[in-house]
Amino acid sequence: MGLKLKTAREKLGVIAGEKSKFHLTQGVGEVTTLRNENRQTSSLVNESEVLGRVYEKEKLVSMLLCDASHHDDLSVYAICGMGGLGKTTLSQLVYNDENVAKAFDLRVWVYVSDDLNIKRLTQAILESIEGNSCNIQELDPLQQRLVEKLVRKRFLLALDNVWNECPDKWDVLKQPLWRGKRESTVVITTRAEKITLMTAGDILHRLRCLSNDDSWSLFKQKAFGRGINEGNVILEIIGREIVRRCGGVSLAIKAL
Ligand SMILES: Nc1ncnc2c1ncn2[C@@H]1O[C@H](COP(=O)(O)OP(=O)(O)OP(=O)(O)O)[C@@H](O)[C@H]1O
Ligand SMILES: [Mg+2]
Known part of the structure; x- marks a missing residue:
């Protein structure tokens, strides 16, 4: 139990450290905008x-x-x-x-x-x-x-x-x-x-995440419009790598 507590404390320490590293400030503002009528x-x-x-x-x-x-x-x-x-x-x-x-x-x-x-x-x-x-x-x-x-x-x-x-x-x-x-x-x-x-x-x-191929197609659609840069192998390798990090979340792919 003692060891588990120590590990948990260390994990919390890391999380607290990230708060200042990313300049996060405490508040509820973002959450309310997520929920408000603008997203109707x-x-x-x-x-x-x-x-x-x-x-x-x-x-x-x-x-x-x-x-x-x-x-x-x-x-x-x-x-x-x-x-x-x-x-x-x-x-x-x-x-x-x-x-x-x-x-x-x-x-x-x-x-x-x-x-x-x-x-x-x-x-x-x-x-x-x-x-x-x-x-x-x-x-x-x-x-x-x-x-x-x-x-x-x-x-x-x-x-x-x-x-x-x-x-x-x-x-x-x-x-x-x-x-x-x-x-x-x-x-x-x-x-x-x-x-x-x-x-x-x-x-x-x-609901499951989007598949890799669907994620890539969505990214391509947003990044290149219709047909432009289609078939550029280097861009596809870079693009697929970017998309992989979005974990199949549509909003993340579109935002990027
Ligand atoms: N299969 C998809 N293909 C292309 N775009 C998609 C797809 N699914 C979602 N999107 C786009 O991703 C964004 C987020 O999708 P959506 O609003 O459906 O997510 P949500 O799960 O309802 O999110 P929230 O929990 O915030 O309501 C939207 O802009 C939507 O158009
Ligand atoms: Mg929704």
Whole structure:
């Protein structure tokens, strides 16, 4: 135990040393910008710019289309993984899939962020369905209105970027949702695996990193545009080496 403590202390020492080496300052500013409204997403995606994810997309689509009817409760799928990996992108691909669009009577995309505010979310769902702003302020009339919209409909609700795993709030949000057709589905993207505790252990899809080749293609697309420098062996060797260090994280590759 003594030895383990010593090793742990040494590791902490190294981490503390890096703080000053990289001139890091203490604060919560960055985290809030990561979570704030500037990062709001929509369901739109330019599919021609997305590399790989073919298998993941097909798997999720077929789960959405086939599996749902086995559930008595609402089906919930969580796409989980670290920041910038491509969870939102995969969710967009699934949401816009032709067969998914045909199978669901209604599709709704809502950006959640760290604010799991049930009234705001219910309003956002209604606004997305109705296409105009919703002035109802109280929860009960909001939920009543949502029930009216969902009843006898098979809907797909994409909740992007969920941070909080608050089972009580989830239960309230779900009240109107299970009034839709039984085959209705919720797709959540989140960095936190424990979100499945909130949704009572529904299906979790751990998103993997991009493959080396897809990473390279993405880097090439961003660095060289269309076709320029294609076939330059030296650049490819250097480029692949750079990309290897990004660990298959899409955001890192794009940022570089
Ligand atoms: N397969 C891909 N091909 C090309 N670009 C991708 C791919 N996946 C993600 N990207 C790009 O990488 C960036 C990060 O992706 P995305 O927003 O989907 O990540 P995320 O996992 O949802 O991140 P966060 O946890 O921060 O919400 C985006 O600019 C997106 O367009
Ligand atoms: Mg995201």
